[in-house]
């Protein structure tokens with residue numbers, strides 16, 4: 135396991151951050167969830183945390199934002215822990231779609247009518263219905279506690295305003311959930327499933343917490359401090375593979391070529407990325423490219439990956 139070149143990262147980071155921030159105006163902050171449109175398009179934060187506990191942060195790394203689709207990687211692993219592989223993959227597939235994250239096109243085009251993968255909205259909605267718990271509250275609490283544990287602390291906090299904003303504007307997600315019910319894929323009532331889904335998308339983190347969660351994945355599910363197993367290795371392997379094939383939506387191929395690391399983005403502008411066995415990374419930059427990925431965040435990761443030869447491929 136080679137050491138990160140901390141001196142060089144530290145020396146180059148201010149310039150690379152400025153360069154990345156400079157292209158933020160070429161993208162757009164998400165506005166289909168009204169609450170997200172309040173984010174500062176020029177904000178950019180970065181945090182890297184290595185397995186030996188060394189870390190480095192830059193820019194607006196103290197800023198909190200909602201996890202959005204980044205949470206889908208973790209609900210997938212929790213659903214796998216609750217149900218096992220066979221049951222989960224009877225309800226969602228394993229293939230990239232090539233369509234945007236909120237597309238429902240292929241639900242009707244391909245049989246059986248299950249979502250192509252757990253990281254598009256339709257797939258993550260199905261995954262929300264597989265989280266164990268006797269009530270919506272218990273399911274949401276389990277997710278917030280699981281995510282918080284990986285981030286190194288107590289349960290993550292819900293951003294109520296974003297949750298309400300998502301729920302009241304989520305017509306497309308709602309229609310997908312009804313479609314999935316009609317296909318016999320969703321077992322619980324639409325509104326119950328969506329409450330769990332919208333709530334996990336609205337959990338708050340900062341870049342440091344994202345990096346801490348990413349580090350657990352980079353260590354194949356082990357807590358970096360106690361060494362305790364938090365997630366079975368097989369389920370982390372599944373999650374990391376999905377991150378490579380679908381984590382950046384229909385920009386995943388380009389990202390694999392330009393950056394070459396398992397990563398997951400969210401429409402609030404967050405990106406979680408990892409260097410296997412070595413480090414976790416959290417980035418935020420709310421201005422998005424056409425695929426819904428942080429434009430400055432992707433640029434920054436690309437620069438770092440090329441500079442330090444981080445690509446796995």
Ligand SMILES: NC(=O)CC[C@H](N)C(=O)O
Pocket residue numbers: 201202203204235236255300307332335399400401402426
């Ligand atoms: N790409 C994303 O981050 C999408 C998540 C968002 N909560 C939605 O349902 O549309």
